[in-house]
Amino acid sequence: MKNIVVLISGRGSNLQAIAKVCAAEAWNARVAAVISNRADAAGRDVAAAMGIATEVVDHHGFASREAFDANLATAIERHAPDVLVLAGFMRILTPAFVRRFEGRMVNVHPSLLPAFAGLHTHRRVLQAGCKLSGATVHFVTPELDHGPIIAQAVVPVLADDTEMSLAERVLAAEHRLYPMAVGWLVQGSLRVADGVVRHRAGAAQLLS
Ligand code: GAR
Secondary structure, three states: OEEEEEEEOOOOHHHHHHHHHHHHOOOOEEEEEEEEOOOOOOHHHHHHHOOOOEEEOOHHHOOOHHHHHHHHHHHHHOOOOOEEEEOOOOOOOOHHHHHHHOOOEEEEEOOOOOOOOOOOHHHHHHHOOOOEEEEEEEEOOOOOOOOOEEEEEEEEOOOOOOHHHHHHHHHHHHHHHHHHHHHHHHOOOEEEEOOEEEEOOOOOOEEO
C-alpha cells in the first residue's frame, strides 16, 4: 500500500477529489496524512470528514524558510510518503526541500504552464486576452511552477468571463486532472526522459 501525503494551505477541493478517486478506483494507496501550514485551512475539515489525519506545521512559528521546511520535511517523513502532493499549498519551497522529495512531489497550477506561473493567474489570463486557459500537473523542481509536465487540461476563456467564473471552470478541470495524474504516479505509469514525461502505455496526457 503506497502512502500519499497531501500539503494544503486552504480549501482542499483538490485533496478531496484525489481522496475520492483513490477510494472509488481502489488504488493500492491511501492518503496517509494531510499537512497544512495554516491552522484555519478549510481543507482540514474536508480531510477529517474523510477520516484522514491532519497536522499543522505553521510557518509563522519559524524564523526562516529553511527552518520551516526542515520541520515540514520531518512531519512528512513520519508518514513514509511514496507520493507528495501539493494541493493549493501556497509556500515557496527551499531547494533542499525540493531535492529531498524530487521525483515523487507534484503540484497543480491553474494555468497552461509555462504560461502564467505565479499568482493572480486568471486575472493575467483575462488581461492578456487569452482564448484558452487550463491547469497543469507537474513534477516539482526548485523553480516555482516549473518542472516536467505530467498532464494538462484545457478550458475555453469566454467573452464574459470574470476572474471568478474562469477560476471555477479551471478548478473543475483540476478535479478531473489531478486525480488522474496522481493515480498514474501511484501506479508507476510514468517515465521521464530529458525533462519530458510520458505515460508508459500512451494514455492521453491532455484533457479537454
Ligand atoms: C487550485 O486552483 C490550485 O491550482 C491553486 O490553488 C487552488 C487550490 O484549491 N494552486 C496554485 O495556484 C499553486 N501555484 P483547493 O485548495 O480547493 O485544492
